[in-house]
Amino acid sequence: MKVNPFxxxxxxxxxxxxxDAFYKSFIWxxxxxxxxxxxxxLCQVCMEYDDPIPADTVHHxxxxxxxxxxxxxxxxxxxxxxxxxxxxxxxxxxxxKKEKKISRKIKTFEVNENPEQTW
Ligand SMILES: [Zn+2]
Ligand SMILES: [Zn+2]
Numbered sequence: 001m002k003v004n005p006f007x008x009x010x011x012x013x014x015x016x017x018x019x020d021a022f023y024k025s026f027i028w029x030x031x032x033x034x035x036x037x038x039x040x041x042l043c044q045v046c047m048e049y050d051d052p053i054p055a056d057t058v059h060h061x062x063x064x065x066x067x068x069x070x071x072x073x074x075x076x077x078x079x080x081x082x083x084x085x086x087x088x089x090x091x092x093x094x095x096x097k098k099e100k101k102i103s104r105k106i107k108t109f110e111v112n113e114n115p116e117q118t119w
Contacts, residue, residue, distance in 0.1 A: 008068035019064055022071065031072050032058045039079035045088075046081060055079035059088055 001021040005028075008014070014022075022028055035058045046053040059080045062070050070076040080088065 005068070005071040008071060010067050010069050012068045014065050014068055022064070027072065031077070035074065035077045036079050038074070042079065043081035043084050044078050045084040053081045053084075055081055057082065057085045059085055 001017055003018050003021045003025060005022060005025075036055060039055060041055055043051075043053040043055045057080050059078050060070065061076050061078055064071055086092065
């Protein structure tokens, strides 16, 4: 299946097959690379917590299915890590952001707490 995101309007309803085809398309792969570069390959959500975590996903702030016209708009795209991406999609039923952030902070804290521990 081939898709042409430039023909999409705000009322275009994207099927799963269309979204899959979009994410596989050359134009998306290229755009994704541009956004990761712009964000220095760091998760922009974690950066708000001063936590430089490598990003591996480019997320649509307004979801693709909600407004297909924003599919390739830079200001609607943000680099995020795997965990944050799950948090941004509660509809997929993954865990809650706050708990995850707190447990990550605690982990860091514990490591710093015991610098002389060698085991
Ligand atoms: Zn993150
Ligand atoms: Zn997303």
